Amino acid sequence: MASTSSDGPAVDGDTRRSWRHWTPLLLLRASHPRLGLISALGLAGAAALSGRPTREVGMVLATVLAGQAILGWQNDLVDRHRDAADGRDDKPIGQGLLAPGDATFAMACAALAVVPLAVSHGVWAGLSYLGSLVIGLIGNVFLRNGWLSWLTWAASYGLYPAFLAYGGWAGEGRTRPPEFSVPVLAALLGVCVHVLVSLPGLVRDHEHGVRHLPLRLGLRIGAARLLWATILVTALVLAGLLATGAQVGLRQ
Template sequence: MNTTALLRAAHLGPTVAVTVVAALLAAAADVGPATWVLVVLAVLTGQLTIGWSNDLVDARRDRQVGRTDKPLATGELPRPVALAAVSSSAAACVVLSLALGWPAGLVHLGPCVGSGLAYNLGLKSTRWSWLPYAVAFASLPAVVTLAAEPPALPPWPVVVAGGLLGVGAHFVNVLPDLDDDAATGVRGLPHRLGARRSQRAATAVLVTGSLAVVLGPPGVPATAAWVALGVTLLLAVAAFSGTGRTPFRAAVGIALVNVAMITMAG
């Protein structure tokens, strides 16, 4: 069995990115070493479950458009191996999530992982394709704060910024695959808007998320928050006025800045 193929089928980039965000949020919340490890492992197994199930659901469609980067579509990864992997990760995710306590565990299994699976199973092809991302990213900070002692809900600006980050991430994530998706009947919101308008929509929602983090909390924002917002606005100008790959790269840059801002705010 090709371990590299199994990792590629897990959508390793997004899986690692979301897990790192959860790890940073847990560190910022000072939840303690044992809870930090549980948060990281729960989120990791949840993201693996979403990634592997995505490629399992899309295998026929990926073969149809000749996706050579998809191990299940090319036959490099046998389907029974992928099924065993997703079953194992899902079982581990349930156990690890509930080990965080019922409130945090149910939020992770429902709004976070459940939204990702709902996207895979059909919402990705509708005008509501952005919704699972919004719900999952908005809920992720609550997994951390509800696992803390005492359990608490995260500040509302963090929840709003997380949801907007999720919507922006959705637009940015699907942009490279718009043509292949359209050829097989996937018509999510970015496909309906087109590449250029999707890039601008991603930029707009990400900038709005930045504003929520900086201006939402009471009191005067810290200097670092103003600096981050300034960087975001400069990247937004590049996203709206640039050509070629510049808008896409600028939108990714804004998303990264937002992750840092949400972590600091959380």
């Protein structure tokens, strides 16, 4: 009876481990799902507030989810050796649980989906979103470790208003560009997001010799002050976006 009871928990433990190590779940964990979902919901919400019909809001949500998954997988592929050295248990690729080849294949599949999804909003809208995606991918490899780390975040987020302003259903995009102030505020929001997502890893980045903008600011004023200052600026930028949208709208 003792051997039977001891065998039971072992099987249950193996079952739990097999579920935790299921490749689709590992891919989800490696895609930076929280940031991806927040970004997708934020852009879908902006599309809804600008008066886009529900089906177009759904298209925005699907497009951004696919694009954010690509960015998340590439980020973890680039950082896999550093994540392994840090012993991070939230990075399946760095832990060796998810093969880099599987993540690369998932990126390729998502790319095959995101291109037609983006173009389905219209040519200019699609080019705007794909441009922001390419800039984000470049930022994952270059500039991210220096004081210009903010640049690709600002440029990528600055293209989001064009993606929304030019977007339409079934490729029938609109022709009016976004209001000038909206991309500027969106670019500022991108810098704020860059700082916020970097804050939890400042100590590790410092140990690895990284000197991106958030770390430089954190060393100068302290991480706690940087956090509160960034939250305040983010709130002001979001308020500015809402006020601009209410007064002049998204498009010129």
